[in-house]
Amino acid sequence: MKLFESLRQKGAELWSWFRAISRRRQLESEMESELLLHLEALTADLERAGHSPAEAVRRARIALGPALVHKEEMRASLGLRWFDELRADVRYGFRILAKSPSFTLIAASSLAFAIGANTTIFAIGKQLLYDRLSVPHPEQLRMLRWNGDGHEVVDGMWGDFDSIPGSGTTSSVFTYPIYQQLRDHNEKLQDLIAFKEEGMNATVRGNAQRVNAAMVSGNFYSALEVRPQLGRSLQPSDDAVPGSGFVAVISDGLWLNQYGRSPSVIGQTVTLNQSVVTIVGVNPQGFTGAKNVQQAPDLFVPISLQPVIDPKGKTSLLTDQNLWWVNIVGRTKPGVKDSEAQAALDVQLQAAVRATIPVPAGGTIPRLALVDGSRGLHYADGMFRKPLFVLSGFTAFVVLLACANIANLLLARGAQRQREMSVRLAMGAGRSRILRQLLTESLMLAALGGAGGLLVGYIGRSTLPKLMTNAWERGDGTSFNAPFDWGVFAFTVAVTLITGIVFGLAPAWLAARVEVSSSLKETSKSASRRRKGLTGKSIVAFQVALSTLLVVGAGLFLRTLLQLNSVDVGFKADNLVLFEINPPARRYPGPKDVQLHQQLEQRFAALPGVERVAPGSLAYISQSMGNTDFLPEGEPANPQQKRAEFENSVGIDFFSTLGIPIIAGRGFAPQDTSTSPKVGIINRSLARKRFPNSNPIGKRFKADKKDSDWIQIVGICADTQYSDLRSAPPPQFFLPYVQQDDAGTLVYQVRTRMQPAALFPALRSAVQSVDRDLPIIDYRTQREQINATMQIERTFAALTAGFGVMALALACVGIYGIMAYSVAQRTNEIGIRLALGAQPFQVRSMILRESSWLTLVGIVFGVLAALGLTRLVKSMLYGVTPNDPVTLLGGMGLLLGVAFLAAWIPARRAASVQPMEALRHE
Structure with a gap:
C-alpha cells in the first residue's frame, strides 16, 4: 500500500x-x-x-x-525553475552549435551514419527474428514438428527438414491423412489447421505470371481469427470434398497491383495452373499467412483443390500415406500447458501413423514436438540470426567509434572554452549547472545525429533487403521490406540518448572541474589541460583499437568473397541464360510434359542469337538438390551405406552447352530417345566412389527403385560445383530427360552472345506459340545465379568494407585532432627547442613518433580483440582463417598509414613554428 x-x-x-x-x-x-x-x-x-x-x-x-x-x-x-533553466540551456546550446557549423556538421554526420546503420540492422533483424504473424494473439499459436532417430517411417518429404548428425531428422511436414487423424482426435488445442505454400502458374487479367499460392484447410481463417477486408474468407464447406472449392482469397498486394483496389474484384476469376478459381475475398493489409512474416502468398485456396491445381503423380496427396508435405498449426487452449498438449498429441501421432502407414521391423515412429508458431516456420532464424548479430556488433562498434571521435572533439572545444567556464564559475554558477549545460549541448548534438540516423535508417531498411534478394526477383514484389514502426523509432531514440551521454559525459565532467584561478590566467598550463591531453590520447588509442578490429573483420569478409569468386565451378558460366518452364501437371501429365519440353527446346534452339540449349532438372549453384538411389549392378546391398546420389535429368546437349568435358566414353546423342536403351553419364567423383577399382563404362545401374529399368553408363564427365560454391564437387549422375516417364519443371540453359534483356522477348514469343498460359519463370543469367548464392557474403563484404572505411576516417580525424591539440598546447616548448638548435625535421619526427606510438598501442589491443572475436565468425568464412596473417598485417599497415597521414599536417605545422613568435607569447 x-x-x-x-x-x-x-x-x-x-x-x-x-x-x-x-x-x-x-x-x-x-x-x-x-x-x-x-x-x-x-x-x-x-x-x-x-x-x-x-x-x-x-x-x-x-x-x-x-x-x-x-x-x-x-x-x-x-517545478518551473528547472524547466526554465533547461529552456535556457537549450537556447544557449543552439547558439554554441550554430557558432561552430563545421564542428556541428562533422559530429552530426558521423553520428547520423553510425545511428542510421544501427537502425537499419535493428529494423531488418526485428522483422526477420522477432516480429510475429499479423493475427490476433499470435503468442497462442503452436507449430507441430516431429523428431526422428534416423530410422523413422518417412518415405518421402516435400518441405523443410534438417538432418542432424547423430540425432536423426527433424521436420514440420506431415501426411494429409495424419493431419486428418490429429484434427479429428485433438482435444488439447483449440483447432488444427493445415497449409502448404507453392509457386504456381497463374493468368491474372490475361497476363501469365508466377504466383505464390497457399493451399489451406477450410478452418484456416476461423482458427487464425482473421477477417478479410473485402468479401468473405474460405469456409470449411469450401474444403469439404477433394477436387472441389474453386474459390480464392487474394492478398492485399495482388489486389493493389492487379486490380487497383477496385471493390469489383469480388467475383472475378483467376486461372491457377489451368483451373479457374473465383475471387471471394481480399485479405487484410499485413496478413502474410501462417508460414512467415516477410512475404504474403498472392492467393489462398482450399487445400481440397490440390489434386486439381497441383497434382503430384497419379495419387492425390490428400490420400497419399507416404509423402509428408503439409504444415500444421494449432492455437492453445486456456489452462492447457504446452507439455500436456504435446504429450497428448504425441500419443495421437503414434496412433495416426500406425493407422495409415505400415511400420516395418526396425522402423520407428517420429516423436511429436510443439514449438512456438507466432512467427510461422521462421526459417530466418537459422539463415540470418548469426549474420544479423555480427552486423549488429559491427554497427555497435561504429557507434562507439563515433562517440569516441566526438568526445575527443568536445575535449578540444572544452580546452578552448576553459576560460568561459572559469568566468561562469567565478560569477557563481555551480559546477552541476555547468555539467548540465554541457550535457544538454551533447544531447542536442546527439539529437541532430539521431534525426539524420532516422533518415539513413529509413533509406537503409529498403536498400539492404535488395542486396539480400535475388537480382531477378527485385521487380516482382517478393523482396521483403522491413517496417519502420514505433519499435524502430523507440530504438533509435534510445541509441541517440545513450550516445549523447556516452560522448558528452567525460568532456562535461572535465570542463566542470576546471580550476578557476589558474584558468583565468592567459598563459597558464594547468594540470587540467594535461589531464585533457592524457584523456584525449586514451580515447584515440581506443579509436585505433576499434578501427583495427573493424578493418580486420572487413578484410576477412572481403577475402572470403574473393576466395568464393575464384572457385572453379567446372563449367563455362558466362553468356549463359537460365529460366524455368513449369507445365501444369493437369494439362501436361507424363509423358506429355516430356513432349512439351522437346518442342520448346527445338523452338529455343531455332531462335537467332541462340547457340545451344540444354534443359535440366535443376540449375547449378542455386542451392537446389535432387538425389535418387543409385544401385550399380552386382553391388552387395548394405543397409548402413547411403545409396542415394545427386541426379540431374538433362537434354542431350547439356554438356556441350555448359562446356563440361567428357573425359571418358561419350556424351548423350540424338539416338538416345524414349524408345532406345536407357543410358546415363556419371561424373569423376561418382566413378571413384562407386567404381574405385574398375572402369564403369558399359556397366549398368538402376535409379530410384530396384524394379526400374537398367541404365547403362556410356560416359564419364568432369566434376562441377553442384548447389553452392563452398562444398566440394559431389558425386552425381545424369540421365536424358527424354527417357523419363515425366519431366515436370525443367531449367533451360541457353548459350547466347546476346544481351539477356534483348533475348527475352524472342523466348517469350516461342513459349506463347506453344502455350500462351505458360510463363517464363526466374529469368536470369548463370552469373546472377552464382552471385545469388553469395548474397550474404557480398552483403557482408560491402557493409563491413563501408564500416571499415568509416572507422579509418574517424581514426584519422581522431589522430589529427589529438596531435593538432598537442602541438597547439606545446607551441612554446617547440619554440624553445627550435631556439636551442633543434632542426625542423627533428621536431616533425618527434610529433610523428608520438602519433606512431599512440597508434601502435591501439593496434596491439585491436589485434588482440580481433584474434578473440573473429573466431565467432569462423563458420562464415571461406578459404581464410580468423587469424589470417595477411589480413592482420594488412589491417595493421593500413592503420599505420592512416595515422602517418593524419599526423603529418600537425607535424609539419610544429616544424614551421617561429621561435621568436612562440617565445613572445610565453
Missing part, C-alpha cells in the same frame, strides 16, 4: 508539473494578480493605521519584499 501511495503521489506531482508547463502564461498572470492583491491589502491596512497613501505603498512594498523573489519561489514550488 505504501508503494502504491508513493507511486500515486509521484504521478500526481508529475501531472501537476505538466499542467503547470502547459498553463504557464495563465500561472504567471495569476501570480501577478495574487502579489498585487497582497500589496493592495497591506497598503489598505497601513492607510487605516494613519499613513499617507504614498507612505503606505512604500511601507507595503518594503514589508512584502521583492516581487521577483516571490515569483521565483512560486516557480520553484511548481
Whole structure:
C-alpha cells in the first residue's frame, strides 16, 4: 500500500508539473494578480493605521519584499525553475552549435551514419527474428514438428527438414491423412489447421505470371481469427470434398497491383495452373499467412483443390500415406500447458501413423514436438540470426567509434572554452549547472545525429533487403521490406540518448572541474589541460583499437568473397541464360510434359542469337538438390551405406552447352530417345566412389527403385560445383530427360552472345506459340545465379568494407585532432627547442613518433580483440582463417598509414613554428 501511495503521489506531482508547463502564461498572470492583491491589502491596512497613501505603498512594498523573489519561489514550488533553466540551456546550446557549423556538421554526420546503420540492422533483424504473424494473439499459436532417430517411417518429404548428425531428422511436414487423424482426435488445442505454400502458374487479367499460392484447410481463417477486408474468407464447406472449392482469397498486394483496389474484384476469376478459381475475398493489409512474416502468398485456396491445381503423380496427396508435405498449426487452449498438449498429441501421432502407414521391423515412429508458431516456420532464424548479430556488433562498434571521435572533439572545444567556464564559475554558477549545460549541448548534438540516423535508417531498411534478394526477383514484389514502426523509432531514440551521454559525459565532467584561478590566467598550463591531453590520447588509442578490429573483420569478409569468386565451378558460366518452364501437371501429365519440353527446346534452339540449349532438372549453384538411389549392378546391398546420389535429368546437349568435358566414353546423342536403351553419364567423383577399382563404362545401374529399368553408363564427365560454391564437387549422375516417364519443371540453359534483356522477348514469343498460359519463370543469367548464392557474403563484404572505411576516417580525424591539440598546447616548448638548435625535421619526427606510438598501442589491443572475436565468425568464412596473417598485417599497415597521414599536417605545422613568435607569447 505504501508503494502504491508513493507511486500515486509521484504521478500526481508529475501531472501537476505538466499542467503547470502547459498553463504557464495563465500561472504567471495569476501570480501577478495574487502579489498585487497582497500589496493592495497591506497598503489598505497601513492607510487605516494613519499613513499617507504614498507612505503606505512604500511601507507595503518594503514589508512584502521583492516581487521577483516571490515569483521565483512560486516557480520553484511548481517545478518551473528547472524547466526554465533547461529552456535556457537549450537556447544557449543552439547558439554554441550554430557558432561552430563545421564542428556541428562533422559530429552530426558521423553520428547520423553510425545511428542510421544501427537502425537499419535493428529494423531488418526485428522483422526477420522477432516480429510475429499479423493475427490476433499470435503468442497462442503452436507449430507441430516431429523428431526422428534416423530410422523413422518417412518415405518421402516435400518441405523443410534438417538432418542432424547423430540425432536423426527433424521436420514440420506431415501426411494429409495424419493431419486428418490429429484434427479429428485433438482435444488439447483449440483447432488444427493445415497449409502448404507453392509457386504456381497463374493468368491474372490475361497476363501469365508466377504466383505464390497457399493451399489451406477450410478452418484456416476461423482458427487464425482473421477477417478479410473485402468479401468473405474460405469456409470449411469450401474444403469439404477433394477436387472441389474453386474459390480464392487474394492478398492485399495482388489486389493493389492487379486490380487497383477496385471493390469489383469480388467475383472475378483467376486461372491457377489451368483451373479457374473465383475471387471471394481480399485479405487484410499485413496478413502474410501462417508460414512467415516477410512475404504474403498472392492467393489462398482450399487445400481440397490440390489434386486439381497441383497434382503430384497419379495419387492425390490428400490420400497419399507416404509423402509428408503439409504444415500444421494449432492455437492453445486456456489452462492447457504446452507439455500436456504435446504429450497428448504425441500419443495421437503414434496412433495416426500406425493407422495409415505400415511400420516395418526396425522402423520407428517420429516423436511429436510443439514449438512456438507466432512467427510461422521462421526459417530466418537459422539463415540470418548469426549474420544479423555480427552486423549488429559491427554497427555497435561504429557507434562507439563515433562517440569516441566526438568526445575527443568536445575535449578540444572544452580546452578552448576553459576560460568561459572559469568566468561562469567565478560569477557563481555551480559546477552541476555547468555539467548540465554541457550535457544538454551533447544531447542536442546527439539529437541532430539521431534525426539524420532516422533518415539513413529509413533509406537503409529498403536498400539492404535488395542486396539480400535475388537480382531477378527485385521487380516482382517478393523482396521483403522491413517496417519502420514505433519499435524502430523507440530504438533509435534510445541509441541517440545513450550516445549523447556516452560522448558528452567525460568532456562535461572535465570542463566542470576546471580550476578557476589558474584558468583565468592567459598563459597558464594547468594540470587540467594535461589531464585533457592524457584523456584525449586514451580515447584515440581506443579509436585505433576499434578501427583495427573493424578493418580486420572487413578484410576477412572481403577475402572470403574473393576466395568464393575464384572457385572453379567446372563449367563455362558466362553468356549463359537460365529460366524455368513449369507445365501444369493437369494439362501436361507424363509423358506429355516430356513432349512439351522437346518442342520448346527445338523452338529455343531455332531462335537467332541462340547457340545451344540444354534443359535440366535443376540449375547449378542455386542451392537446389535432387538425389535418387543409385544401385550399380552386382553391388552387395548394405543397409548402413547411403545409396542415394545427386541426379540431374538433362537434354542431350547439356554438356556441350555448359562446356563440361567428357573425359571418358561419350556424351548423350540424338539416338538416345524414349524408345532406345536407357543410358546415363556419371561424373569423376561418382566413378571413384562407386567404381574405385574398375572402369564403369558399359556397366549398368538402376535409379530410384530396384524394379526400374537398367541404365547403362556410356560416359564419364568432369566434376562441377553442384548447389553452392563452398562444398566440394559431389558425386552425381545424369540421365536424358527424354527417357523419363515425366519431366515436370525443367531449367533451360541457353548459350547466347546476346544481351539477356534483348533475348527475352524472342523466348517469350516461342513459349506463347506453344502455350500462351505458360510463363517464363526466374529469368536470369548463370552469373546472377552464382552471385545469388553469395548474397550474404557480398552483403557482408560491402557493409563491413563501408564500416571499415568509416572507422579509418574517424581514426584519422581522431589522430589529427589529438596531435593538432598537442602541438597547439606545446607551441612554446617547440619554440624553445627550435631556439636551442633543434632542426625542423627533428621536431616533425618527434610529433610523428608520438602519433606512431599512440597508434601502435591501439593496434596491439585491436589485434588482440580481433584474434578473440573473429573466431565467432569462423563458420562464415571461406578459404581464410580468423587469424589470417595477411589480413592482420594488412589491417595493421593500413592503420599505420592512416595515422602517418593524419599526423603529418600537425607535424609539419610544429616544424614551421617561429621561435621568436612562440617565445613572445610565453
